[in-house]
Amino acid sequence: xxxxxxxxxxxxxxxxxxxxxxxxxxxxxxxxxxxxxxxxxxxxxxxxxxxxxxxxxxxxxxxxxxxxxxxxxxxxxxxxxxxxxxxxxxxxxxxxxxxxxxxxxxxxxxxxxxxxxxxxxxxxxxxxxxxxxxxxxxxxxxxxxxxxxxxxxxxxxxxxxxxxxxxxxxxxxxxxxxxxxxxxxx
Numbered sequence: 001x002x003x004x005x006x007x008x009x010x011x012x013x014x015x016x017x018x019x020x021x022x023x024x025x026x027x028x029x030x031x032x033x034x035x036x037x038x039x040x041x042x043x044x045x046x047x048x049x050x051x052x053x054x055x056x057x058x059x060x061x062x063x064x065x066x067x068x069x070x071x072x073x074x075x076x077x078x079x080x081x082x083x084x085x086x087x088x089x090x091x092x093x094x095x096x097x098x099x100x101x102x103x104x105x106x107x108x109x110x111x112x113x114x115x116x117x118x119x120x121x122x123x124x125x126x127x128x129x130x131x132x133x134x135x136x137x138x139x140x141x142x143x144x145x146x147x148x149x150x151x152x153x154x155x156x157x158x159x160x161x162x163x164x165x166x167x168x169x170x171x172x173x174x175x176x177x178x179x180x181x182x183x184x185x186x
Contacts, residue, residue: 001051002057004047004051004055005048005049005051005057005058005066006048006062006065008044008047008048008051009044009048009066009069011040011041011044012045012070012073013069013072015037015044015073015076016041016069016072017076018037019076019077019080020076020079020080020083022034023079023080023081023083023084024083026083026084031084031139031140032140034080034084035135035136035140038077038132038135038136038139041073042128042132045066045070045073045128048062049066060118060173063118063173063174064118067116067117068116074131077135078095081135081138081139084139085138085139088138088144091144091147094147094148094150094151097154097155098150098154101154101155101158102158104158105117105158105161105162105165108165109165109171112165113168113171115171118173118174119164119173119174120173120174120176121157121160121164121176121177122176122177123153123156123177124157124160124161126156127153127156127157130146130149130150130153131150133146134146134147134149160178163178164177164178164181
């Protein structure tokens, strides 16, 4: 059981390569399969952390690997959406904003701590839920109506992430929110 978190992370990594490939064969059955794979990927992301904490194997290495695979998994889904939904190009400014904030987060964390971010904050989790919902709506029903909600939640998540960053004196994983750090610090 102690190796299960790594197995689940590798499973999600495998899905990250499979999803864009099968999106080339765009059809209703493929859309259902892609949504099913996304659900499996999200479940593997939830349970890798649960199992790692339960068996006390949640190391910095596993957290970094999890964060990197999460990012790759998300990128692969976005690539799949581009392949299956040509109108997705109209939403490039919103996507570019989110990608830019993510890149800025990595750059600033690297400059300050020489490490990548690994906050796993409440707002980051909310962003993940809204992202999952949007992916399903876009892939399943070609519905882009909730993309503005995604943009709003992502911006709030990044604001919280930067507030955490500027509050931390040294790198720490699993920061629940800037308010939590304020309670711990003061």
